[in-house]
Amino acid sequence: MTMDAGAPSPFRVSFVCSGNICRSPMAEIVFAQIAADAGLADRFVVESAGTGDWHVGEPADERTIAALAARGYDGSRHRARQFDPDRFPDLDLVVALDRSHERILRSWAPTMDDAAKVTLLLRYDDAWPQQADVPDPYYADRHEFDRVLSTVERACRALFHQLEPAVRQGAP
Numbered sequence: 151m152t153m154d155a156g157a158p159s160p161f162r163v164s165f166v167c168s169g170n171i172c173r174s175p176m177a178e179i180v181f182a183q184i185a186a187d188a189g190l191a192d193r194f195v196v197e198s199a200g201t202g203d204w205h206v207g208e209p210a211d212e213r214t215i216a217a218l219a220a221r222g223y224d225g226s227r228h229r230a231r232q233f234d235p236d237r238f239p240d241l242d243l244v245v246a247l248d249r250s251h252e253r254i255l256r257s258w259a260p261t262m263d264d265a266a267k268v269t270l271l272l273r274y275d276d277a278w279p280q281q282a283d284v285p286d287p288y289y290a291d292r293h294e295f296d297r298v299l300s301t302v303e304r305a306c307r308a309l310f311h312q313l314e315p316a317v318r319q320g321a322p
Contacts, residue, residue: 158320161313162195162240165271166255167247170200170230173284174247175210176299177271179223181306188310193317199233201254206230211288217295221303238264245271245309248283272301274308 165177178198185194200206209215210228218225235258238244244267246252252270259265270282284301287294 158193160193160195161242161317163197163243163245164233164237164241165196165198165245165247166201166233166251167198167284168200168251168286169202169205169288170198170232171205171208171211172214172288172295173286173298173302174198174200175214175225175228175230176218176302177245177247177306179218179225179228180299180303181310183223184306184310188314190314190317198228199231199237201233201251203232206232211295213287213292213295216292217299220296221299233258235260238267241267243313244268247271248286271305271309274312275301275305276308277304 163181165174165181167174175198178196182191182194182196185191185196208230210218210225210230215225215228233244233255238259238261244255246255246268247270249270252268255268256265259268271284272282284305285294285298287298
């Protein structure tokens, strides 16, 4: 699809976890689907990455793909990549899945404005007032992936509802 010259720029968001095979792909795929369901797919550019390079080029964890598929999402095309600090100027929001990612991302930010783009996903969900971190399901069983996906879905809906009015009005 070609953007017309008068159309506002899409809002660019990157979800970041450790290896980009569990939590951040869930958030990327869920958030993109929420935007699409709202008729705003063309107003968002959604991506994900990891702070580490352990899984670069690999698909999402099979338990991530299975949890997503069970709820109607397609995670089969995801390939892990590492977050590149040079991406900061191109992004409007960098959403960390836990506080360790938040600290790393802020330390990588080239400017104070870029550091201010970093936030935690659970900050948008009032259901988790005492919890800042989306649990890492990597060393757990498939049931934990389902629980984490529920957390990610709820928080992504809350984040989308926060961004939607400005995006509908054309603010990047």
